[in-house]
Amino acid sequence: MKQDSPRQLGLAQALSAQTGAAFALRNLRLPLGTVPGAGLPAAGDGLLAADMVIAKGRIDWLGPPASRDDLPAGPDMAKAMAWPGTVDCHTHLDKALAWPRSPNADGTFDGAGASAFRDAAAHHGVEDIRRRADFALRTSFAHGTTAIRSHVDSGRHAFEQALATLSELADDWRGRIALQLCPFLGIDEDLDWIRKVAARAGREHAGILSVFVHAIPELDAALDAVMAIAGREGLRLDFHADENLNPASKGLDAIARAVLRNGFDQPVLVGHCCALAVQPRDTLEATLERVAKAGIGIVSLPLCNAYLMDRRGGETPRYRGFAPVHEMRRHGIPVAIASDNVRDAFYAYGDHDIPELFRDAVRMMQLDHPLGDWAAAVTTTAADLMGLPDRGRLDPGAPADLIIFTARNWSEFVSRPLSDRVVLRGGKPIDTTPPDFRDLDDMKGMRI
Numbered sequence: 222m223k224q225d226s227p228r229q230l231g232l233a234q235a236l237s238a239q240t241g242a243a244f245a246l247r248n249l250r251l252p253l254g255t256v257p258g259a260g261l262p263a264a265g266d267g268l269l270a271a272d273m274v275i276a277k278g279r280i281d282w283l284g285p286p287a288s289r290d291d292l293p294a295g296p297d298m299a300k301a302m303a304w305p306g307t308v309d310c311h312t313h314l315d316k317a318l319a320w321p322r323s324p325n326a327d328g329t330f331d332g333a334g335a336s337a338f339r340d341a342a343a344h345h346g347v348e349d350i351r352r353r354a355d356f357a358l359r360t361s362f363a364h365g366t367t368a369i370r371s372h373v374d375s376g377r378h379a380f381e382q383a384l385a386t387l388s389e390l391a392d393d394w395r396g397r398i399a400l401q402l403c404p405f406l407g408i409d410e411d412l413d414w415i416r417k418v419a420a421r422a423g424r425e426h427a428g429i430l431s432v433f434v435h436a437i438p439e440l441d442a443a444l445d446a447v448m449a450i451a452g453r454e455g456l457r458l459d460f461h462a463d464e465n466l467n468p469a470s471k472g473l474d475a476i477a478r479a480v481l482r483n484g485f486d487q488p489v490l491v492g493h494c495c496a497l498a499v500q501p502r503d504t505l506e507a508t509l510e511r512v513a514k515a516g517i518g519i520v521s522l523p524l525c526n527a528y529l530m531d532r533r534g535g536e537t538p539r540y541r542g543f544a545p546v547h548e549m550r551r552h553g554i555p556v557a558i559a560s561d562n563v564r565d566a567f568y569a570y571g572d573h574d575i576p577e578l579f580r581d582a583v584r585m586m587q588l589d590h591p592l593g594d595w596a597a598a599v600t601t602t603a604a605d606l607m608g609l610p611d612r613g614r615l616d617p618g619a620p621a622d623l624i625i626f627t628a629r630n631w632s633e634f635v636s637r638p639l640s641d642r643v644v645l646r647g648g649k650p651i652d653t654t655p656p657d658f659r660d661l662d663d664m665k666g667m668r669i
Contacts, residue, residue: 232627233643235296236650243276244648245295248286250302250629254594255601256615261285264300265630267592273303275621278647283617300629304596306367306622306644307575308603308613311459311492311520311559314354314371314390315383317573318564319344322666325566330464330529336566338376344665345379350386352664356656357563358394361573363655365624365644368604368612369398370459370559372431374405377414384425391426397646401607403431403459408443416450423454427608430454434462434472444479457488457608463496466530466540468504470496477511490606492520492561494544495530505545513552518606521546522561523582525568543586546598557603558582572655575599576624576642580635592631621648 250268251261262285264270274282274292282289316337323340325332354371361369375383384404391400404422406415422430430451437443451458462472473494480489491512497505512519521544530542546556560578563571571578579599582588588595597603597613604613611619623645628634644651661667 232301232625232641233650236625236643236645239275239295239648243274243281243293245292246273246275246303247292247295247297248300249273249298250300251615252302252304252594252596252600254597255305255613256283257601267594267596267631268302273615275648278621278649280615280617280619280621283615298625302626302628302634303615304365304576304624304626305600305613305615305619306365306624307599308368308557308607308609309361309366309559309573309575309599310368310370310490310557310603310607311522311561312357312369312371312573313374313562313565313567314357314369314387315350315373315375315379316341316562316565316567317357318353318661320564320566320569321661321668322664323566325569327534328528328532328569330567333529333566340566341375341379345375345382347382347386349664350375350379350383351390352661354387354390356661357573358390358398358400360655362397363644363651363653364572364574364576365642365653366573366575367398367622368401368607368609370401370403370427370429370607372403372405372459374431380404380418384421388425399607399609399612401427401429403427403429405431405433407433408435408440408447409437412446412450415447419450419454419456422456427457428455429457429459431459432461434460434476436470436472440472440475441479444475445483448479448483448485451487452483452485455487458485458490460489460491461493462491464493464526464529465496466499466542467496468500471508473497473517474508474511477508477515477517480515480517481511488518488606488608489515490518490520492522492559493526494519494521495526495542497545498543499540505548509549509552509554512549513554518555518557519544519546519549520557520559520603520606521582521586522559523585524571524578525561527585528568528570541585546586555602555606556598557606558598559603576626576639580639583631583635589631620646622646
């Protein structure tokens, strides 16, 4: 027995009405790349047509529309788009939401670093970090995120407080958001500190060491030392590299060479890679060949980097600082897109809203015509790069953690705000109202 369409009932009402043990969602559109091996018919650029059955909080069945005559009751979704819960594989929860008290006066990268350092020094208490990070997690959850990787980036003076606090939050949020933590340090730190942080990374959530790479005289030797330490601890590596527009910046290339030279066999993810966008084509191609051979994944952070890069103080920016993601994918390099900083000195805006980020990325990075399987960059590919095979995909047997939009195609998806989304957890709609910014007004130093 069919029911009225979500446009007749209202999407949230139609889905909230499904209270039985099993129900069907007919006539859906699913993003290409999020449905591994499903064999579903194409439904236009980058979308697949499907019926879905949800039972006991999981995806029980996926198949072509109208291919079964024994589906349980459920609404005709009228070509509404259904996503898996999104994955944010690069962010900074311990810095998030500090903008009202520690803004970046000139919007530059150097200004951001100075402001963030002052904020971490003045406000590194456990309760301060907890409240901001928990606010960010509640926001992410409301928007439909199921997994996050956060760098722990509060400096040496606040390292213990930040790591302990975020570790407790990772436990608190287990089952709702998978929170991976990456203790963060600079490539030029002394080896004793690197060993200490690596040992802690091995005992904390996920076993990942995060390293900021910049030009130093002995970069190759420093990378070799980091990889030796990470190898002994069994750690994955997550680098920040080439977060600038200097054509001479070769951080990603140095990392790829180090992986190959050391035979480093743990997963490696590299973020930013802005400088590659201004390098000669032959230099870029040679670097990407090495990156592909080394098996490195890339995460692009378009909103934060467009905000920081080529800021000229009253002049229009000439370069946007995006990683050359199209060229990377042509080399077979897995590419994710993530939020990076949110409402802190490095990026004044954002709301940990990955579908909204993806809309902006499509427009800013020309991911369209065809859009193809780019949605995987914030779902399946991002989950794979985090080592989470049970997240970011629509698979029979997987939890029915979905985001459903009334948009029927990419033009509709990108053209309007996504405030009408319905987020399902275990097949049931949740409250998608994000926490009120006023919740943080009473924190020390906050100015409105």
